[in-house]
Amino acid sequence: MDVAVHLDISTNCPDILHNKVSLKMASPLEDSDEHTLFETAPEVKNTNGIKSTIEDEMNSSMKTLSDIKLSSVNSLDAELECDDLKVTVDSPEKLVTNMESYTTFLVSTITTRSEYDSPEYSVRRRYNDFLWLRQRLESSSPIYLIPPLPEKHSLKRFDRFSPEFIKTREKALNKFMQRLSKHPVLSYSKFIQGFITLKPYEFTAFKKEGGGIFSRVSESIHTTSAVYMLKSRPPEYTMMYEYINTLGEKLGNLERISQRVYKEASDLAHSFDEWGPVFKLWSNSEEKLNQALSSIATATEKCNTALTEVVDGTDLQLTQPLKEYILYVDAVRDVLKRRDAIQAECQLTIEDSNRKKDEKEHVKISDQTYSLGAFLGRNPEEVKQEKQIKLQQQVEDLEKQVELMGDRLTCANADLKSEMDRWHMNKRRDFKEMFIEMADRQINYYDNCLAAWEAAIPQIQKTDSFEEGDGDE
DSSP states (O other): EEEEEEEEOOOOOEEEEEEEEOEEEEEEEGGGGOOOOOOOOOOOOGGGGGGHHHHHHHTTTOOOOEEEEEHHTTTTTOOOOOSSSEEEEEEEEEESSSOOOOEEEEEEEEEEEEESSSSEEEEEHHHHHHHHHHHHHHOOOOTTTOOOOOOOSSSSSTTTHHHHHHHHHHHHHHHHHHHHHTTTTGGHHHHHHHHOOHHHHHHHHHTTSSHHHHHHHHHHHHHHHHHTTTOOOOHHHHHHHHHHHHHHOOOHHHHHHHHHHHHHHHHHHHHHHEEEEEHHHHHHHHHHTTHHHHHHHHHHHHHHHHHHHHHHHHHIIHHHHHHHHHOOOOOOOOHHHHHHHHHHHHHHHHOOHHHHHHHHHHHHHHGGGGGGGHHOOOOOOHHHHHHHHHHHHHHHHHHHHHHHHHHHHHHHHHHHHHHHHHHHHHHHHHHHHHHHHHHHHHHHHHHHHHHHHHHHHHHHHHHHHHHHHHHOO
């Protein structure tokens, strides 16, 4: 029996992006008591609605995830990628002003979502706009894993306006937007909607909303200090840290080796480029070796062409994806630190609550005869009663904070686990494609080289036959 399952992926944490996603899929449900089902449709906003204050979105109330089975969320991971919002980045264009020069990219969008006024949008954005988008998503959705952006400047071969650098950046930015547009929660963010729809003057005003660099620095300092105050971390998150650190080391080694392979292959291609003309010139002065030398020159040129394709493919389809996942490792570390900060804040709140409870019990049995209030002429019993009332109110407030922080931590843990499962799934898919492309490149290279030299052999053999014929005469 097929049952429509509606799952609200959200959080009730006050400083986390509260976007609601309604996912509908047909699947058999064996035991409905084991699932918490509720339906919340995505919030519908028009273009003007985007400009409402950022705090409204960050502080909207949400239902808690504490009663949702995490396995229910993870089992739907394959179905969570959205296909009703498609964003592509291409058509780079260099702009020169009196103050600076920069490159813009065309961001094209096709969507069927009701909160958009039009099914298609095309806007131009520069790298700093993509950087702004990522920072806003990271601030409003601290437990969600925001895809990394490519490095702002090339420190090695290319300047930032070279065709190679622009091509690499275009591919990376396109990947960044595709990952966001397929995310089941982040894709509903007002920041993404504004980024892909607003005209230049509207977008400039939109970017001024919310906190600036000082708020981001404050958040970073708060997260760092809170992590240091964390007394204990659940083993599963300690294992996440260990895994991500090990993965970062392995990817770093692979990236360094791939850079070395790229350099050596580039040098070899340059040598091939010089080698072929030498055989060609030699053939002009050797009448009886002309065919053999010309065929070798042709084979060398074909091998050089095949090797150049391997070099270009290695950089674009191996080295750059490795760099992206090295940056992804840093992004995962940042998310884990922010989860730790929430736990540390929760632990501190619990400690404050317990301390106030102990203080309340101490006041209950204490003698206030020598208290400051008594010295000022007040009745010791009245002083004692006032202290008890004040402490009782503080305990009640702290207990509410403990409950709120507990719910927030539960949400953060559930969201993080779901995010990590999605990330591992995407990582396996990306590396599978990367390795298959790597194998295909090597196979094509050796096939082309083999075909080139096999075509040269008959010409070389004809030279041998010709020389033997001369000897017989």
